[in-house]
Amino acid sequence: MKPTRRSIITALLLFTLAACATTDAGITIEDAWVRPSPAGILEGVNTGAFMVIRNLGDQADRLIGADCPAARVVEIHETTMVNDVMSMRPVAAVEVPAGGEVQLKPGSYHLMLIDLQQTLAPGDEIEITLIFERAGRVAFKAVVRE
Numbered sequence: 001m002k003p004t005r006r007s008i009i010t011a012l013l014l015f016t017l018a019a020c021a022t023t024d025a026g027i028t029i030e031d032a033w034v035r036p037s038p039a040g041i042l043e044g045v046n047t048g049a050f051m052v053i054r055n056l057g058d059q060a061d062r063l064i065g066a067d068c069p070a071a072r073v074v075e076i077h078e079t080t081m082v083n084d085v086m087s088m089r090p091v092a093a094v095e096v097p098a099g100g101e102v103q104l105k106p107g108s109y110h111l112m113l114i115d116l117q118q119t120l121a122p123g124d125e126i127e128i129t130l131i132f133e134r135a136g137r138v139a140f141k142a143v144v145r146e
């Protein structure tokens with residue numbers, strides 16, 4: 001079937017929504033991705049989720065939580081070096097400065113998806129919601145990749 005103009009526009013719109021989410025308070029989520037789960041193992045598996053949070057607004061905001069239907073619990077973590085040993089610890093909040101950005105990336109801040117409820121294979125997409133003090137809940141899709 002030949003794609004209609006309307007179906008092309010719908011597809012483009014869905015793609016745009018999936019790639020980027022912006023709120024009225026000016027929070028934008030970009031480049032969201034999740035590490036795949038190890039093949040064949042499901043129970044008790046944890047993985048990391050990463051993204052760039054941009055604050056286009058003129059007031060600072062704070063990331064204070066997250067959820068994801070693919071995981072039983074989601075924590076905000078920070079990777080730290082203690083006596084040359086890399087470890088992670090939960091943090092209560094991450095500040096996103098006005099007009100600035102925070103990168104959640106390997107070796108730094110990240111979301112820990114704890115006790116996955118499904119396998120995550122490269123190419124899958126999962127929904128994640130970040131919770132901000134000012135902007136409230138911001139939902140977006142993250143792609144599973146290495």
Ligand SMILES: [Cu+2]
Binds near residue numbers: 048088089110111112
């Ligand atoms: Cu972690």
